[in-house]
Amino acid sequence: MWVRTVVLSLVLGAVHASAHGLHRRLLRQDDHHHHASDEFGGGFEQRWGRSLLGSSDDTDKLSKGSDTHIALYVIIPFISAVVGYVTNVVALQMTFYPLEFTPSQLKFAQLEGQPFGLLGGWQGIIPAKAGKMAAILCDLMTTKLLDVKEMFGKIVPVEFAEALAPEMNPSMSRIIANVMAEEAPTFWNSMPTKVQAGLVKEAMAGAEDFLADVIEDLQNHVYEVLDLKAMVVRLALANKQDVVRMFQEVGESEFRIIEHSGFYFGFAFGIVQMITFYCVDTLAPSFSGPLLPVFGFMVGYATNWFALKLIFRPIHPTRVCCCTLQGAFLKRQDQVSEKFSELNVELFCNAKNLWEEMMFGRLREEFGELVKRNTRRFTDVTIGKGAGAVKMVFGADAYARMREKIAQNLVNELPRCVPVSYEYQDGALEVEATVCKAMKGLPPDEFEGVLHPVFEEDEIKLIVVGGCLGALVGFAQYILLFSGGI
Incomplete structure (x- = not known):
């Protein structure tokens, strides 16, 4: 952080130091061209035209140069460093935000599954593809990390029943009594x-x-009742902010690397520039x-490209001279x-x-x-065990209705009762x-699929986008510092 602060100070200082020289050069250029730059349009055309066609001022500016003039060249790497940093930060922000398509008035023109629209506008890449990314992660989880049937098999039926009984038993008693009263009120x-x-x-x-x-039956048929x-x-589509948070926290270290690498790569490219x-x-x-605009595009483009490669490549540890190289994300497999x-348990699989x-x-x-x-089996057992006369009194049809009512009422009551068992x-x-242990054991090429999607x-x-932003900065840099300013 302090390095960027010092560099920004140097950039501002150099620009300030060059202001006086620029002012004098502007006066000379204005005299030379008979005040042609008094109006914005004409002045801008002449300045940009001189840069393309050449002028006597251009050919002799070294002989007329000064330390102030040289400073304009010296600050190029520092400006390039700032461009690299800013374009990477902007790229990350565009990855996560905004959560909804902006502006909302152009939502109708948004391409399905894409962060942009035909008429402009933007939605963060992760929010725009939250459902698709969640599906990819779910496939990874169910094929490599977690067996759903095995997971439910860890529930002990007796312990589940004990956890649920305090809430469920009173409801069942009430349901049985109410149904009996409804189906055979006289009896x-x-x-x-x-x-x-x-x-x-x-x-x-x-x-x-x-x-x-119930829980044993669920364990045996979980794939038939749980998608x-x-x-x-x-959940991902309904809570896009949770998906964003998950990726931000899982890749927090890598996203910092992307930001900082833009600064240093930008400075290195700036020296060449x-x-x-x-x-x-x-x-x-x-x-x-x-x-300068061309180099600006190259800096913005290249810093973003290098930053992403730095995160995920090489996949496997690779020996280069005396160093072992591996993608930053892959190095942190245990922590990730x-x-x-x-977060998977907190936000999804609980x-x-x-x-x-x-x-x-x-x-x-x-x-x-x-x-x-x-429930039908339970009703048959209890009727046969404690109330054999009831079936005879009810008759077959009435008994069947009673049994179905008890079953349906228990299904309706379950959402109110089952939360008491969640902690267990x-x-x-x-x-x-289970997921943590399995993830730590994934080979690097499969582990990469957690964040790279x-x-x-x-x-x-x-x-x-990084390249375009860099080109705009390069254009502004030329106009303000080298063509005489606007």
Whole structure:
């Protein structure tokens, strides 16, 4: 940070020191051209034209030069360093922001799945492709890091039932009593209260077995009732800020490298730029006009390109002379694995999100049927065990209706009751530990896929944007410092 501060001070100091010399040169040029630059349009045309066609002022400026004039060349590497830094920072900001397409009035012209629109506007690359990137990461996770069936297999059915029972048992008792009263009001109301309570209590004796059966059935058929990719994509699209946060925190160190490398690469390119421009401006001044914008584009383009390569290449440790080179992101595999697995559980793969996907997501009907079939078995067992006469009194049709009502009511009640078990499930599922261990063991070429998808498809856009910004700065640099100013 202090290096950039010193350089910025030098740039400002050099510009200030050259101001007096520029002022005197402007006066000489104004006299020489009979005040042709009093009006902006004409003055600008003449200055840019002289840079392309040459002039007597250009050919003899070394003989008329001074330390102030030389300072204009000296500050080129420093300006180039600032350009490299700024273009990399801008490229990163364009990767993450804005979260929604801006301006919103042009949203209708945004290309599907792209951060830009036909009529202009921009949305951060990650927010624009949040769903696609989430799907890529989910594929990586389910194929390389996590077996969903194995994950749910870590839940102990009896312990799950014990965690859920305090909330679920009262609901089940109420449901059974209400359904009995609805389907056979005369029979139910004729019973003494103690008999009703005894019947419900007898039925509830198997409640924890029922809950254990539900989780066992879920473990055996989890792929039929849980679409993990649909869950992750849905959450990513609904919470783009979480996706941005995940990539920012996972790649925090690498993004700092991208910013800082732009500064140092820019300075190195600036030295070449300074020497080239000095020679051309001295020997062939008619070609010096477009040189700074061209070099500006090259600096902005190259610093972004080099920064991205520095992060991900080489993939495998490569010995060069006395050094071992490897992409900065790949060097931090252990730290990245820990952060990624932590945020993955916090934002996506936790018990709350998994159950909400099963209860309300794409496969909610299949999940509901899983709960119902276990409820039917539970009802049959309790009726046969504690209330054999009920079935005879109800009749087959009424009993079937009663059984379905109990099943449906339990499905409806589950979203209110199941959250009490989330804490137990998060501990039992061990998603964070499992993902972290698996990520640390990934070979480098597979581990690269954790962060590189953020840039891979759209990195050329970021690189070109950096080049265009650099060209604009180069153009302004020439006009303000070498053509006589505006």
